[in-house]
Structures are given as structure tokens and as C-alpha cells.
Amino acid sequence: MAKASNFLQSTLLPSSSPTLRNLRTPSPTISFPASSRQPRPGTINCSVSTGETTTKRAAEDLPDNISWGCEIDSVENATSLQRWLSDSGLPPQKMAIDRVDVGERGLVASQNLRKGEKLLFVPPSLVISADSVWTNGEAGEVMKRYDVPDWPLLATYLISEASLQKGSRWFNYISALPRQPYSLLYWTRTELDMYLEASQIRERAIERITNVVGTYEDLRSRIFSKHPHLFPKEVFNDETFKWSFGILFSRLVRLPSMDGRFALVPWADMLNHNCEVETYLDYDKSSKGVVFTADRPYQPGEQVFISYGNKSNGELLLSYGFVPREGTNPSDSVELALSLRKNDKCYKEKLDALKKHGLSTPQCFPVRITGWPLELMAYAYLVVSPPDMINSFEEMAKAASNKSSTNKDLKYPELEEEALQFILDSCETSISKYSRFLKESGSMDLDITSPKQLNRKAFLKQLAVDLSTSERRILYRAQYILRRRLRDIRSGELKALRLFSGIRNFFKQ
Numbered sequence: 218m219a220k221a222s223n224f225l226q227s228t229l230l231p232s233s234s235p236t237l238r239n240l241r242t243p244s245p246t247i248s249f250p251a252s253s254r255q256p257r258p259g260t261i262n263c264s265v266s267t268g269e270t271t272t273k274r275a276a277e278d279l280p281d282n283i284s285w286g287c288e289i290d291s292v293e294n295a296t297s298l299q300r301w302l303s304d305s306g307l308p309p310q311k312m313a314i315d316r317v318d319v320g321e322r323g324l325v326a327s328q329n330l331r332k333g334e335k336l337l338f339v340p341p342s343l344v345i346s347a348d349s350v351w352t353n354g355e356a357g358e359v360m361k362r363y364d365v366p367d368w369p370l371l372a373t374y375l376i377s378e379a380s381l382q383k384g385s386r387w388f389n390y391i392s393a394l395p396r397q398p399y400s401l402l403y404w405t406r407t408e409l410d411m412y413l414e415a416s417q418i419r420e421r422a423i424e425r426i427t428n429v430v431g432t433y434e435d436l437r438s439r440i441f442s443k444h445p446h447l448f449p450k451e452v453f454n455d456e457t458f459k460w461s462f463g464i465l466f467s468r469l470v471r472l473p474s475m476d477g478r479f480a481l482v483p484w485a486d487m488l489n490h491n492c493e494v495e496t497y498l499d500y501d502k503s504s505k506g507v508v509f510t511a512d513r514p515y516q517p518g519e520q521v522f523i524s525y526g527n528k529s530n531g532e533l534l535l536s537y538g539f540v541p542r543e544g545t546n547p548s549d550s551v552e553l554a555l556s557l558r559k560n561d562k563c564y565k566e567k568l569d570a571l572k573k574h575g576l577s578t579p580q581c582f583p584v585r586i587t588g589w590p591l592e593l594m595a596y597a598y599l600v601v602s603p604p605d606m607i608n609s610f611e612e613m614a615k616a617a618s619n620k621s622s623t624n625k626d627l628k629y630p631e632l633e634e635e636a637l638q639f640i641l642d643s644c645e646t647s648i649s650k651y652s653r654f655l656k657e658s659g660s661m662d663l664d665i666t667s668p669k670q671l672n673r674k675a676f677l678k679q680l681a682v683d684l685s686t687s688e689r690r691i692l693y694r695a696q697y698i699l700r701r702r703l704r705d706i707r708s709g710e711l712k713a714l715r716l717f718s719g720i721r722n723f724f725k726q
């Protein structure tokens with residue numbers, strides 16, 4: 218979607234709500250299929266549940282006739298959406314919704330599209346934002362009174378409108394949304410532990426699930442429980458919030474030209490992502506609509522793509538539930554965890570310095586195929602620095618936190634070899650975890666371009682294998698660079714040593 222990487226950077230609720238404050242987007246540096254027409258394993262039709270433990274409850278709680286979207290590849294609902302949108306003011310389009318090879322449903326050129334051509338022109342009246350009018354006006358008033366920030370407000374709005382079915386003006390839109398978005402929010406804890414054991418994305422997914430649950434709990438205790446007639450538990454519960462947050466994570470866009478406002482943009486949100494494309498959704502003031510500019514020509518029948526932002530494969534899996542093909546994502550990165558050594562004589566002093574600058578142990582840093590950030594090097598200097606450098610701990614921790622303007626000058630030649638060796642060791646520990654997982658997962662040859670043919674387990678496993686392979690590939694590259702650098706340092710030292718003994722021998726003669 219638009220450069221939406223900073224989705225949750227804004228505070229979600231007033232500071233009295235710590236869980237909501239924590240609900241944030243992945244750091245900026247860096248669902249699964251059902252068999253055709255069958256509910257997915259662990260899911261129920263017409264509900265949003267998939268959690269193993271909650272399936273039964275959600276099935277009992279939700280009225281059978283609630284429409285919470287459709288099967289993820291339903292073109293029928295998407296076609297009704299298209300019709301409704303054109304009746305509601307969407308100008309004639311040069312693209313149509315169709316079943317596609319990448320992303321199941323997508324927008325396909327219906328005529329020649331020129332490079333540089335503006336497309337879509339979705340008017341603001343068809344965009345859902347925090348300012349949208351609530352069909353249930355009383356519920357909207359209550360939410361506004363509590364000053365609920367955009368994300369939880371939009372999540373609640375979506376559930377409220379979905380529950381009203383045909384009574385909501387968004388009925389056609391909501392009917393075309395996936396009943397169960399592809400998102401790590403729908404992975405159970407067991408699945409996360411089993412499949413994402415090697416990747417730091419596991420932690421991020423657990424944190425995100427916890428925050429979504431926390432956000433719901435916070436809204437429930439502060440607002441819903443006080444107005445049960447407006448927010449009944451059968452409709453506003455943790456399962457429906459998982460659904461609405463899954464929709465927001467995978468479809469909400471940030472529109473830079475609308476003061477960075479977050480919005481759901483029906484029609485535009487049928488566009489799939491391509492890592493090689495560099496065009497984003499934005500509001501166009503001159504045409505007064507949401508547009509994007511084609512960054513290459515398309516022929517009729519070709520799927521048209523946008524960019525969801527410069528995201529790593531892990532971030533794409535976390536929010537959108539897919540992993541791009543290996544080596545195709547120039548923004549790919551892997552989080553490498555570095556830790557202080559437990560037996561360090563200055564463990565406490567170093568930890569204090571880290572904490573002072575908002576860091577911890579372990580601390581993750583993004584590694585890319587092109588290298589790693591200076592912050593990672595600064596952290597490694599801190600880890601390996603001896604007690605007599607205690608006065609430099611503060612400077613190192615500050616540089617590791619990205620708050621230092623002097624980062625570029627942070628050089629400790631006497632520590633460089635040890636720091637690089639420490640990063641190499643951390644890298645190799647991480648590589649061995651990926652290798653163990655990949656070995657255990659066995660060699661699989663599953664075609665996830667048609668995930669409906671696979672059962673849930675095989676599909677999740679394949680996503681995890683793809684993610685692990687791409688993350689390990691980056692670490693292999695880092696390992697190669699580190700080894701080479703260490704070899705150079707060591708051979709340079711050896712040369713200097715030889716030169717020194719040569720000179721000494723010379724003077725002895």
C-alpha cells in the first residue's frame with residue numbers, strides 16, 4: 218500500500234493505555250488458504266476465528282448470518298464491489314478485478330497503460346478514514362468522546378459497519394474483504410514457535426498479537442463494557458478485532474498528501490505488491506482522488522502492481538501473509554540479535570548504559586545483503602570493550618541507539634577485530650538455527666502460488682521455509698564479509714609483526 222511502513226507509529230490511545238501505546242509498526246529499518254470452498258482447518262464459515270482454542274466459542278457467539286467478508290479469492294464479491302463503486306462515483310477504470318497468479322485477486326489492465334499515467338482516482342467519498350460517518354451514529358459519538366486514536370477507531374468502525382450488513386453503506390466493500398486475511402495474527406502460538414523458531418519475526422508476531430489483544434481489552438474495559446447496548450460482546454470481541462486488525466494491517470494506507478492520514482481505499486486495496494515496483498498510492502490534490510502513477514507500461518491482461526513500501530520479507534509476512542520469491546526483494550533484511558555476555562565483569566554498567574539509551578539485551582539490528590548499520594557495530598564495541606574502557610560505554614550505547622550525531626567517527630581500532638569476531642559468532646549462531654529448522658522441515662516442493670490446494674500446515678511451513686531461506690541467505694553474505702574482513706585484519710597484523718621482527722633482527726645483527 219502507500220508508503221505505509223509507519224502504520225502504527227502514532228500513539229493509538231491516550232497515554233493511560235500502555236498496551237495501546239505499544240501497538241506499533243515494525244521498526245522502519247527494516248492466513249492461510251482453505252481448500253477450495255472448504256473452511257480452512259481451524260476456521261469456521263462466517264466468523265473470523267481461526268485460533269485453535271477459540272474456534273468453538275466464536276462459532277457459538279456469532280450469529281450465523283453475519284457477513285464478514287468472503288473467501289480470499291472470491292471474484293464474485295469483488296465484481297459486485299466494482300459495480301457498486303462505479304454506481305457510487307468511481308470514474309471509469311482502465312483496470313478490472315480478476316483472479317491472478319500473484320495475490321489470488323488483483324487489478325488487471327483492461328487496456329494499454331502508459332508509463333507515467335495516473336490511475337484509479339478514488340474520490341474521498343469512497344475512502345474510509347477516522348472521519349468517516351458511522352451508520353450507528355451513537356456508537357461513533359461515544360468513540361469520539363473517548364478520543365480513541367485512528368487505528369483502534371478504524372478497527373471498531375469496521376466491525377460496527379460489518380455487523381450492520383446491508384444496513385451499512387460499506388456492505389459491498391466489506392463483503393469483498395477476505396473473511397480471514399493472510400496475516401501472522403492468525404497463526405497460533407504453537408505454529409509461531411514451530412515454524413518461525415529461527416526468525417526474529419516470531420517475536421514481532423507475538424508482540425503484535427499481544428498488542429491487538431491488549432487494544433481490544435483496553436477498549437472493552439474503558440468503553441464497550443460501559444455501553445453494552447452499542448458494543449455487544451457477540452459482535453465486539455477479540456476474534457472480530459483480530460479480523461479487523463488483520464484487514465487494517467494488510468490494507469490500510471498512509472496518504473502523504475493528506476497529512477499522512479490513514480485510510481482504507483476500496484478498489485485501490487485490490488492492488489498487489491511487487492518488490493521491483495516503486496509506485497505508491499497517494500491523494501492527488503488536482504484530481505481530488507486517490508491515485509498512483511504507473512511506473513512502467515502495461516498491456517491488456519497484465520496484472521498491475523504497486524509497492525507496499527520498502528519492507529523486508531519478514532515484514533511482508535507479518536502484515537500481508539506472503540513472502541516474495543528469494544532474491545527478488547531489494548529491501549530485504551534480517552534482524553540479528555546481539556547480547557551482552559553474561560560473564561562480562563561490567564555487565565551491569567553496560568546494561569545501565571544501554572537502558573539509558575532505550576536499548577536492551579538482546580537487541581536486534583537489521584542486516585541487509587549490502588551490510589549492517591553503524592549502530593550494530595557500536596553495540597558490538599560495547600559488548601567486547603574491557604573494564605578499563607568504562608568511560609566509553611556511554612558513548613558506545615548512545616551510538617548504538619542511533620541518537621548520536623558522531624556515529625560516523627565512532628572508531629575503536631583496538632577493539633575492531635574482537636567486535637567483528639563477536640558479530641561473526643552471533644551471525645553463525647543464527648545461521649545454525651535457520652539450518653536446523655530448514656533441515657528438520659525437510660525438502661518440500663510445494664506450490665504456494667495456488668495455496669488453496671495445500672492444507673494449512675503445509676502452507677505455513679512453506680512460508681516459513683521461504684522466509685528462513687531468504688533470511689539465512691543475508692546472514693551467509695554477512696558471514697562471508699566478516700570472515701574476509703577478519704582475514705585482512707589478521708594478515709595485516711601478521712605482516713606488521715613480520716616487519717617488526719625483521720627490523721628487530723636487522724638491529725640485532
Ligand SMILES: C[S@@+](CC[C@H](N)C(=O)[O-])C[C@H]1O[C@@H](n2cnc3c(N)ncnc32)[C@H](O)[C@@H]1O
Nearest residue numbers: 319320322399467468486487488489490537539
Ligand atoms: C491490499 S490486499 C491486495 C488485494 C488482495 N489480493 C485481495 O484479493 O483482496 C493485500 C493482500 O494481497 C495479497 N498479496 C499482495 N501482494 C502479494 C504478493 N506479491 N504475493 C502474494 N500475495 C500478495 C496478500 O494476501 C495481502 O495480504
